[in-house]
Every structure is written in structure tokens, then in C-alpha cells.
Amino acid sequence: xxxxxxxxxxxxxxxGKTSSAPPATLRDIDRDYAAFNEERTAFFQEQELDxxxxxxxxxxxxxxxxxxxxxxxxxIFRSQPAV
Numbered sequence: 001x002x003x004x005x006x007x008x009x010x011x012x013x014x015x016g017k018t019s020s021a022p023p024a025t026l027r028d029i030d031r032d033y034a035a036f037n038e039e040r041t042a043f044f045q046e047q048e049l050d051x052x053x054x055x056x057x058x059x060x061x062x063x064x065x066x067x068x069x070x071x072x073x074x075x076i077f078r079s080q081p082a083v
Contacts, residue, residue, distance in 0.1 A: 002043065004071065004073045022071050022072040022073050022074065023055075023056045023057070023058065023071075023072050024036065024040075024055070024056070024057045024058070024069055024070070024071045024072075025057070025058050025059070025060055025062060025069065025070045025071075026057055026058070026059055026068065026069050027059070027060075027061070027062050027067065027068050027069070028059070028068070029057060029058070029059035030059075032068055032069070033057060036057065036069060037057075040055065
């Protein structure tokens with residue numbers, strides 16, 4: 001999620017807050033969900049979100065076998081710079 005934020009900031013005018021968690025797909029949800037959820041929760045706490053956004057995770061085969069997680073992301077950019 002930090003990489004997604006970094007990409008958005010490079011693009012410019014990213015508001016820097018997330019109002020909902022994007023759906024995530026994990027290759028092995030039984031093995032990886034606890035660690036993934038811990039990282040996702042820490043990310044949202046760093047953004048000082050209270051309450052934390054609801055989230056959804058699924059298990060399925062991913063597009064490349066070496067991947068452990070896929071995250072869908074939607075970014076909102078300001079049309080005008082913040083005043």
C-alpha cells in the first residue's frame with residue numbers, strides 16, 4: 001500500500017487519504033491473511049483514520065505465480081492545487 005501511495009504522490013495532487021480499503025486477493029489466505037491484515041491496519045493507522053475502513057480479501061490464483069497478493073487501487077486527485 002505504501003508503493004501505491006508513493007506512485008500517486010509522484011503523479012501529483014494526491015489528497016493522501018484513503019476512505020475505503022481496496023479489495024485484496026491473496027494466493028494463500030489461510031497462511032498470509034493475519035500478516036497482510038496487520039500491515040494494512042498499520043498503514044491506515046499511519047494515515048490517522050478512525051474508524052479504520054472496512055476491507056475485503058479473497059483467495060484465488062494470482063496473475064503471476066511469484067506474487068503473494070494483488071491489491072486493486074483507486075486514487076482521487078485534486079483538479080486544482082490545495083489552497
